[in-house]
Amino acid sequence: MEEDPRPSWGQKCSPYCLLPQRVTCALMGFLAVLFAFTNRISMSYAITRLVIPVNRTEGNDTDSKFEEVCPKEEVEESKAASTGTYDWSEQLQGYILSSFYIGYLISQVPGGILADKIGYKWVLGLSVFISGLCTVISPITITVGGAYALIVVRIIMGLSQGPIFPAMTVMLSVWVPARERGTLGTLCYSGSTVGIIVSNAVSGVLLFSLAWPWTFYFFGSLSIIWFVVFVLVCYEHPATHPFISLKEREYLNSTIVTLKKEKPPIPWKPMLLSMVMLSVLISQLGHDWGYYVMITCLPKYMSDVLQFSIRSNGLYTALPYVAMWIATILSGLAADWIIRTGKMSMTNERKLATFVAAVGPGLFMVVASYAGCNKLLVVGLLILCMFTMGPYYAGQKLSAIDLSPCYSGTIMAIANGLGSVSGIISPSIVGAMTPNATMNEWRVVFWVSFAIITFSGVAFAIWGSGDVQKYDPTYKEPETEQK
Template sequence: MDDVKEQPQWGIMLSKFFVIPQRWILAIMGFFAIFNAYTMRVCLSQAITVLVVKKNYTGSGAHTDAICEVDEDDAAPVSREGGDYEWSEEKQGLILASFYIGYIVTHLPGGILADKFGGKWTLSIGIFLTAAFTLITPVCIVYGGADALIVLRVLMGLGEGTTFPALSVLLASWVPATERGMLGALVLGGGQVGSIAGNLLSGLILDSMDWPWVFYIFGIIALVWFTVFTLLCYSYPYKHPFIKPNEREFLKQEIPPKDMNQPRTPWLAILTSIPMWALISAQIGHDWGFYIMVSYLPKYMSDVLRFSIKANGLYSSLPYVTMWIMSLLSGCVADQMIKRNFMSTTNTRKIMTGLAAFGPAIFMVGASYAGCNRILVVALFTICMGLMGTYYAGMKLTPLDLSPNYAGTLMAITNGIGAITGVISPYLVGVMTPNATMMEWRIVFWVAFAVLFITAIVYCIWASGEVQPFNDGTNSNKKKDQTS
C-alpha cells in the first residue's frame, strides 16, 4: 500500500481558504466533467437539423398524416429547409452512432488505468481530447463531409470513453457509503444538465449565430474545466495537499486508503457473477432508451413535430430538466432508505431501477400515439425522461456497491457493453425511419419498450447491492449470505 504521508504544513494553511469540503468540490467538478462530456456529445444532434436537407419539408409546406404541420411560431419558414448536405437518414444514423464506436473501446482500459493509478488524469485527459476534437468538428464537416465527421466522432468517443469509469473510481475513493446516493446522483446528474444545455444552448446559438459556434463554445468551456479540475482535484483524499485535516481523518476512517498493490483483477469471478450480469442487463436497457432520446429527440421534434429551431432547443431540453431533478431527489431518498434501514441496499437499487425502466417505456410509447398534439407529446417525453432519472440512485451506483476496489473496472464493463447499444440503436433508428414519419417512429418506441421491460425484469430478479467476494481480489463467487 502507498504510504499515507503527513499533510504538508502549507497545505493545512491553504485548506483554511476552502469553505466547501473537498469531497463536495470533487463532486461538483465531477458533475461538470459529465456536463461537458454530454454538451459535446449531444450538440451535433441539434446542429445536424440545420446541416442537412430536410426530409419532410417542401416549399409548399405539404402536410400528411405521417408528419405534423409547420410550427406556427416559426418566424423564418425558409430556414426550415435545412442546410446543403444531402445525407440520408441511414447516413445520419451512422454519424450519430459513430461516437459510440470509439466510446466502447476506451471504457475497459480507462477503468483499469483508473483502478491502478487513480481517476484524476484518466478523467481529465479524456475530456481534454474530446474538447480538442469538438473544436475541429466544423473543419471536418466543411472539408471532409460525412466520412470525415464519422472518423472524428469515433475519435471523440475514444476520448470520452474514460469518463464514467474514472469517475466511479473517484467516487469510490472520496465518497462514504452513507453519502453515495446524494453525491453520486449529483455527479451523474451532470449528464442530464449537459443534455439540457447541449439542446437549449445549441438551439439558441443556431438561431442567432453560424452553426460552427455550437462546437467552438462547448469545446472552449470544456478546456476551462480541464484547467480548473487539474489544479483543484486529486485522485485520493490522503494525497490531497490542502484538504482540511478533519475531513482527511473522517474519510480515512470511512474509506480506508486503497491498496495500490492489490491482486490482479479477478476477471473470472467478475464475469461469472450473476449480480454482475443483472447489472449489465439493466445497463443495456437504460442505454438503449437513453441513447435514442439523446441522439434523436431533437430530430423527432424537427422532422415529425416540425418545431422551429429555437423551439426545438427549448422543448428538447425540458425532459432533461425533469430527469436531473428526479436524479437528485431519488438519490436523497435512496440514501435515507438505506441509512434508516427502511430497506436494504439491494431492494432500494431494484426499486429505483424498475421505476426508471417501466415508467419511461410506457410514456415513450404513449408519446408516439399523441400524434401532433405538441403539448401532450412534450409532456409525455418529459415524464418519460424524468422517471429515467431514478436510474442514478439505482443501477448506476451498483458497481460501487458490488466492489469498491474494482468499481472502475465494473463500471467500464457495464458502461462499455451498454454503449454498444449507442452504436446499434441510433443506426437502427436511421434504418427504421427512412421517411422520418410518425408511424415509423412508433415502431422504434415499441422496440425500446420491449428492451426496457425485459432488461429491467432481469435486474429486479438477480441484482444485488451487497459487496461481492471478488472485491478482495479472489476468483470466488461463493457468498455466505446473498439475500435480496
C-alpha cells in the same frame, strides 16, 4: 441516537476551500460529465441545420391521415439559421451520430483498468480535454472532409470519452463514503442529464442567432477551460490533498475501506460469471438503448415529425431532461435516507429504483407516440418519460461501487462499454426504421424501446445486488446475529 460523524459541509477547512473536498470532487465530476455530454450531443442538434430538410409533398395519397407529419410551426427563423447544405441521407446521419460510440466502446475497459491502476485524475482530465479539442475542430472537419472525415473525428471523440465514467467511478470510490454515495454519486452522474439540457437549450439559441460552427466552438472551449481548473483543484486521494481539513480526512479514513497494500490482479472469472454482473450488463444495455434513442434522436423527432421550429425545438427538447435531472437528485437524496434509516436494504433500494427507471420511461414514450400532433401533450408525456428515468442513477448506476470498491473502474468500464453498443446501433437502426421520418415509423421505434428497457429492469430486479461481492479484497463476511 448515534451522533453523525460527518463534518459540516460549510465548515472552514483552509483559506483555499469553501466546501469539503469530497464535494469539490463531486462537483468537478458533475461538470466533467456535463461538458462531455455537450460535446457528444451538440452534433445531434446541429445536424438538423447541416442537412437538406426532408422534401415532403403535400396532398399525397398515402392514406396515412394524421400519423405522417404534423403541421409546420409558423415561426420566423433567423437569417443565421441555414436551410442545410449537405445531402446526407437519414441512414448516413445515423452513422454519423452512432460513430461516436465505436470509439466509446473500444476505450471503456482499457480506461477503467488504467484508472484502477494509476488513479482517476489524469485519466479523467485528459479524456475531457481531448473531447473538447475534437469538438472545436469539428466545423473545419465537416467543411474540408465532409461526412466521412467527421465520422473519424467522432470516433476519436468517443475514444477520449470512454474512460470518463470508469475514472469518475474510481474517484467516487476513493472520496465518497457509502452513506453519501446516493447523494454525491447521483450528483456526478446527473451531469449527463444537465449536459443534454444545456446542449439542447443553448444549441437552439446559438443555431438561431449565429452560424452553426459556433455551437461546436462554444462547447469545446468550455471543456478545455474545465481541464485547467480540474488539474488545479482536484487531487488523487484524501491523504495527498494539501488543503483538506483534518476532520474531513479523519472522517473519510474511518468510513472508506481502502487497501493498505497493492491490489491483487483483477478477478475476471468470478466477476464476469456472476449472475449479479449479468444483471448489471443487461440493465445497462436496456437503459442505454432507451436513453440513447432519446438523446440522439429526440431533436430529430421534434424537428421532422412534430415540426417544431429551431428555437422551440431547443426548449421543448430540454424540458424532459430538466425533469430527469430533478428526479435524479431527489432519488439520490431519498436513496441515502432510505438506506441510512433502515427502511430498505441497499440491494432492495437499488432494485426498486432501477425497475421504476425502466418501466416508466418505456410506458410514457409509447403513450406519447399515440398523442398525435397535440404538441403540448406529447411534450408533457416525454417529460414524464424522462422524469421516471431519473431514479436509474440511484439504482443500477451505483452498482460498480457497491459490488467492488477496489475494481469499480473496471466494472463500470465493462458495463458502460457494453451499454455503448446500444449507442452504436440505435441511431443507425432508428435511421433505417424511419426513412420518411413519419409518426407511424417512430411509433414502432418507441414500442421496441419499451420492450427492451422493461426486460432489462426485470432482469436487474431478479438478480441485482447492492452488496460487496466476495471477489473484492475488502469483502467481509456478514456478522451473524446472536440472540
